[in-house]
Structures are given as C-alpha cells and as structure tokens.
Amino acid sequence: MKGVIVLGTAGSGKTTFTANFSRWLNGNFLIKSCPVNLDPGASSLPYEPSYDIRDIISVEDLMRRENLGPNGAIVRAADLIVDRSEDIVESLTSLDCDTLIIDTPGQMEIFAFRPTGRALCERLSRGMRLLSIYLGDYDPKRDLEDLLSSAFLAKILELKLGVKVIPVLNKSDLWGGRDFSDVWEAVLRGEMSVLEGRNGVYADALQDLLKAISSFRSPIRVIPISAKYFQGFGEVFDSLNEAWCSCGDMT
C-alpha cells in the first residue's frame, strides 16, 4: 500500500486536493485510490472518505461533551489521536485500497508542533510507503516573508515527520497566466537573488534565513497545480512515483 499525507497551511486547498486528486487517480490510472479524512474538526467534506477520523474523535463532540472551546477541543483531539494511533493505523492499513490520499487538519500546528503528526507518520510508515505533499498557495501580492515562513514550515514538517515532502503550489488558476512556482523554488533553494532591491540589517537577517533554508539541502522541485481545476496532477503523480521508486531525480 502507498500513502500520501496532504499537509499545508489553513485554506491552502488540502481538502480540495484530496477529493480531486483521488478522483483523478481513480479515473486515469486504474489505481484504487481512497480519500481519508484525518481532520477531527472538518465540518463537511466534498468526498466520501474511506476512513473518517470523526467516527472516533470529533472536535464538535469534544466541545459538547467536555465543555471545551474550539481550540481546547482541537488540542484534546490531537492528544486522543496519539492515544488511538495504533487503532487508526490498523484501520487505514486494512482498507482495500492501493493508495491513500490523507487529508489532515486545517490547524497544521497539530502536525507541526505536537506529537500527533510524528506518531501517526511513524506508525503509518511501517505499513505503507508514505510520502507527503506540502501545499502552499501563492498569490502575487504576498511578501517574500510569507514565502519564507511557508518554506520553513515545509522543512520543519519534513524534519519532524520523517517523511519526504514534495512541495506543491496550489491555486495556479489565480496567477493570471504566469507561473510563480519558480519564486517559491528559489526561496526553498535559498537563492539570494530573491532579495534583490533589499538592503540594510533586515535584508541581512533575511539572507541568514535563506542560508538556513538552503542548508537543509533536500531535493527541490515545486509543482504548480490548480486542485480545483485538476491541473498539474500528472506532474504530481510523476513526482510521487519517482519518490516511491527512489529512482528519479527530484532536483
């Protein structure tokens, strides 16, 4: 079995990607791909999940039963996921599917800053070949600093989860015909050219941050997609296959 954990900042398109990429795989490649929901706080989903964490842990239930506020309930849900991770992974690995596309919580802190993500990924990796997709969403009005923070998050997740991360930039249909994936690629590679026109102490600090990012030295190719309009999925699929085979050049 293979698995793809779909990570990304709030609203970056994880749920849309999970729904549409899974549909696309089923339609194009005779692969039995199954969407999975690991977001205990999801309200409605545009796909029928083959496994839904909300059947055993739900933020809404926790708020009601334990009288918690929304954030308290999310943290409680994250802890419960760790406690139940053996059962969750057993249910996932026994699904009748070739490839799981795994939707994760909107609040990425659960995966990035708590034990939840690592506990799940470690256990899942024992039962399947696990990769992750990190979805960024770029809009040309964003600052370089936003891209840097997003690049750092992608790297932190790679370190924290111990799973290879494939960076993907979503919402390309909003870019007015231009391709901005090379901007994020340059940031992930730590290329100093992105600082052009910036001077002073602040520019020096950004330079140090770029150097830190480039020091991670993981292979980088950023894939532009529009999850909403099923664009770029072929390249994502190729990239996943290269990583699964460990025989391709990801640079």
Ligand code: GTP
């Ligand atoms: P949370 O789990 O709530 O953090 O959100 P998410 O990361 O799962 O994002 P979701 O799929 O819910 O999408 C958020 C919004 O972005 C929705 O309004 C989507 O319709 C929109 N969206 C997702 N992908 C695309 C895309 O490729 N293009 C455009 N234009 N909008 C998109």
